[in-house]
Amino acid sequence: MNTEISTIALHKIRDYVHRTAGIVIGADKTALVTGRLWRRLELTGHTTYESYFAFVSSTAGEQERHIMLDLLTTNETYFFREPAHFNFLRDHIIPQQGPQKMRVWCAASSTGEEAHSIAMVLSDALGKCDWDILATDISGKVLEHARTGVYRAERINHIPRDYLQRFCRRGIGEYDGMLAVVPSLRSRICFEQHNLLHARTGDEQFDVVFLRNVLIYFDQPTKQKVVENILKSMRPGGWLILGHCESLQGLDLDIKAMRPSIYRKPLAAESMLKKVAS
Missing domain, CATH: 1.10.155.10 (Chemotaxis receptor methyltransferase CheR, N-terminal domain)
Incomplete structure (x- = not known):
């Protein structure tokens, strides 16, 4: 060969x-x-x-x-990658949420570590309140892995100790050396195959979208298209979180930078004022 x-x-x-x-x-x-x-x-x-x-x-x-x-x-990922984003979710976004159901979209979930990390934060902060997560990826193979919620034990290094005790179980017997995310947490996540080049169908609206460490693989026209598709599925006032090395610089989008890698979609009234002013 x-x-x-x-x-x-x-x-x-x-x-x-x-x-x-x-x-x-x-x-x-x-x-x-x-x-x-x-x-x-x-x-x-x-x-x-x-x-x-x-x-x-x-x-x-x-x-x-x-x-x-x-x-x-398929790209490498791990639990609580770029932890400042999870802290921002817990300390800033969730307290502003109000009584309505919280919906989070993990838009490039790979093998599921990010989605399960988000779920741990939501469960810790919101308990049994109404929340759920959609986790998508273009790869069906990595989603099969993600749905099991089973990972090698050496991948737990970045999980906070109390989360590890509450939300994970160590494997025994043939699963020795593995850990499993508890079923009560996995049940809050829907893993689904989706190509970010296409807009989501239906009228689903997300409060937070994690789109981390994927835009770096796109050229500018593709970034524009992907983020436009994402924004269609975000509620007014919703949050978009990118990877620390990513930005929306150079793109024509109706979204406001709140801090590096964290953006917010304007409320309906703000967006209308911007259109009138222009």
Whole structure:
């Protein structure tokens, strides 16, 4: 098997991922592409990336297309990544919520650590009050993992100790070395496959959207489209939280920066005043 990838094959794979998921794989990411896909060539009986992509593009390659996309779009995550955001949720957003049900959208959930971290904060602050979480990702494979709520024990390092005691259970027997998020917490999260290039259907409105560490993989036109889609599903006054290394600079959006990486959608009256003024 030839593990080298031609410029043409790399371009075709990069173009497919961009058209399908909006993610930009740089021309310098040859090692990433080959590192994640070379075993798929071996398993599907192809000796070159050209023949592999031809198969992926065919009707017979539909299942392999999903596998390839999963491998090239799945990113590392862990519990309570960038903890300042969870503190802001607990200390600033939740106290302003009022009596209505709180809905949170974890828009790039990967294997579920972020969604479960959010759930721990909401359960701690709101208890049995009415709240729920929608957690979405483009990858069906990572969502299957997320739904189990089972993780390797070494991934617990960033979970606060009291949360660890209240919301997680250590595995025994065949699950030794693993931890599981308690069922009462998992039941508050709906994991669903969704492509951020498409707007959500229906009239659901979220109070908070976590869109962290995903915009960095998009070019500017795709960022504009993705955030516009997100805003359609946010209630007036809702909060948008990005990764610490991300911003909405250069985008034309009706949203206000509250602090680095944290934004708020204007209330209906504020948005109307802005339109009149312009």
